[in-house]
Amino acid sequence: MNRLELGDLSVILVEPSLTQRHIIDGYLSGLGISKIETFESGEAALGAMRRTPPDLVISTLYLPDMTGTDLVTTMRNEPLLVDTAYILISSETRFRFLDPIRQAGAIAILPKPFSEDDLKIALKSTVDYIETPEIHLDNIDTESLRILVVDDSQMARNHIRRLLEAMGMEQITEAENGSEGAQQVNDHYFDLVITDYNMPEMNGQEFIDYIRNNSLQPTIPILMITSESNQSRLAAVQQSGVSAICDKPFEPIILKRYLEKTLADENN
Incomplete structure (x- = not known):
C-alpha cells in the first residue's frame, strides 16, 4: 500500500x-x-x-x-x-x-x-x-521493554502508544494521572515511564517526586512530554531527576531521539 x-x-x-x-x-x-x-x-x-x-x-x-x-x-x-x-x-x-x-x-x-x-x-x-511511520530505535531491545504512559488525555495516550508500537514496543501500560501511575509503579516493574505534567489528582512533578523518593523503583528513567512553559516549574522537574523533557505536541522523530538517549544513558 x-x-x-x-x-x-x-x-x-x-x-x-x-x-x-x-x-x-x-x-x-x-x-x-x-x-x-x-x-x-x-x-x-x-x-x-x-x-x-x-x-x-x-x-x-x-x-x-x-x-x-x-x-x-x-x-x-x-x-x-x-x-x-x-x-x-x-x-x-x-x-x-x-x-x-x-x-x-x-x-x-x-x-x-x-x-x-x-x-x-x-x-x-x-x-x-x-499513518504512523515505522521507526527503529538503534541498539535497543524494544520488545522486552516495559513502558508506563501517564497522561490524562486519552488521545495523547493513544498517539504515544501508536508511536511506541511502531518502534517495536509491545508491553505498554497506561494511567490517566499521577495517582494511577504511582499505583502502577507500586504493582509492576517498568523500564521507562513517560508522563505528562498537567494532570488532575497528582501532577507530573508530584508523580516524579513519588517515584524518586517513595517507590521501589527510584532510578527508573522518566521522560516527560508536556506543554508546560513555566520555566521555574520545569526547572523543578529537572531537579527531581527527570531524564528528559519533550515539548507537546511533538514529531515522531523527536520522540525517537529522546528515547534513544534516555535508554542508552540507562544502559551505560
Whole structure:
C-alpha cells in the first residue's frame, strides 16, 4: 500500500477572516492539497465533519459561535471525530488558552503569522499521525521493554502508544494521572515511564517526586512530554531527576531521539 501523501489529505478549514482563509487556502493549495472545505463558524464546520469526516481540521482560536477549544473538545467527545487530526492557527500566546488545545491532542499550534514551510511541517506531522511511520530505535531491545504512559488525555495516550508500537514496543501500560501511575509503579516493574505534567489528582512533578523518593523503583528513567512553559516549574522537574523533557505536541522523530538517549544513558 502506498503511503499517504500531503496531497491526499482532506481538510476542513474554520476561519472567519476572509483574508486569513485566502492565505491558508493558498498555502494548502501550494502544498498540493485540493480537498479543502472552508467555513466561518464552528457549527457549520461540525455539521460538515459529521457528514464526511476529514483527515484534518484547521481552525483559529476565536470563532463567531465558539472557540477553537470548544470545537476540538466537541470533536473529541464524538466517536466519529475523536481521532481526527487538529491544527490550531492563532496569535494567542497565553498558556491558559493554549494548553487545553494541546491537551486535546493538537498535532500542532501555529502562530500568526506563519510561513508555508511551517504549515508543511505541521502537515507532515499530520500524515505521521494518520499513518504512523515505522521507526527503529538503534541498539535497543524494544520488545522486552516495559513502558508506563501517564497522561490524562486519552488521545495523547493513544498517539504515544501508536508511536511506541511502531518502534517495536509491545508491553505498554497506561494511567490517566499521577495517582494511577504511582499505583502502577507500586504493582509492576517498568523500564521507562513517560508522563505528562498537567494532570488532575497528582501532577507530573508530584508523580516524579513519588517515584524518586517513595517507590521501589527510584532510578527508573522518566521522560516527560508536556506543554508546560513555566520555566521555574520545569526547572523543578529537572531537579527531581527527570531524564528528559519533550515539548507537546511533538514529531515522531523527536520522540525517537529522546528515547534513544534516555535508554542508552540507562544502559551505560
